[in-house]
Amino acid sequence: xxxxxxxxxCFEEVEARANSKSHPIAKCNYCGERVRGQPKSFxxxxxxxxxxxxxTVVQQWEDDSVALSIxxxxxxxxxxxxxxxxxxxxxxxxxxxxxxxxxxGLELVPHTPQRAPPPAxxxxxxxxxxxxxxxxxxxxxxxxxxxxxxxxxxxxxQSLGVPDCEIDASLPSL
Numbered sequence: 001x002x003x004x005x006x007x008x009x010c011f012e013e014v015e016a017r018a019n020s021k022s023h024p025i026a027k028c029n030y031c032g033e034r035v036r037g038q039p040k041s042f043x044x045x046x047x048x049x050x051x052x053x054x055x056t057v058v059q060q061w062e063d064d065s066v067a068l069s070i071x072x073x074x075x076x077x078x079x080x081x082x083x084x085x086x087x088x089x090x091x092x093x094x095x096x097x098x099x100x101x102x103x104x105g106l107e108l109v110p111h112t113p114q115r116a117p118p119p120a121x122x123x124x125x126x127x128x129x130x131x132x133x134x135x136x137x138x139x140x141x142x143x144x145x146x147x148x149x150x151x152x153x154x155x156x157x158q159s160l161g162v163p164d165c166e167i168d169a170s171l172p173s174l
Contacts, residue, residue, distance in 0.1 A: 005039035005043075007039045007043045007044055007047065007061065008026070008039070008043075010028065010029050010030070010043075010047055010053070010057060011026035011027060011028055011029060011035075011037070011043055012026065012027045012029060013025070013026055013027075013037065014026065014027045014034060023036050023037040023038050024037035025037060026043060028046060028047075028050060028052075028053075030050055030052040030053040030054075030057075031050050031051070031052040031053070033046065033050075044061045047061045048061055048062065150171055150172070153171060154167055154171060157170075
């Protein structure tokens, strides 16, 4: 079936779909347990807890955010085509007798997503964000204190009778 999820490599279809809205029944290649043929709802969760499945298979399906991409099945190997190569050249490279590529033999496999950073790294990033916010507020506080001291000096000089033009010339500006 074209467009099948890669998890089907670990299962065998034992009952076909009853109709277009139902799902097939799949049997685990490792323990033989029958599950509903829905990759995300039943098949991947089964592989995660299957005690007989190899650890490499279990680890492959550990990530909850399994992205999908179309890749060739083990039955056919698809080589990337250059701009000048034709489909018949590609089929010769694959060692097949067909002169054109068909979508048959393609299945959906998990795309290796970037894993979430470990909790310690997340805590460190949050700490850095907080430190940056503290530094921003400290800078704003220092600026406010400078403005307050400047106004206090202006008021004091005005109370002593110093003209405004001399005050403006002597006080630092923002």
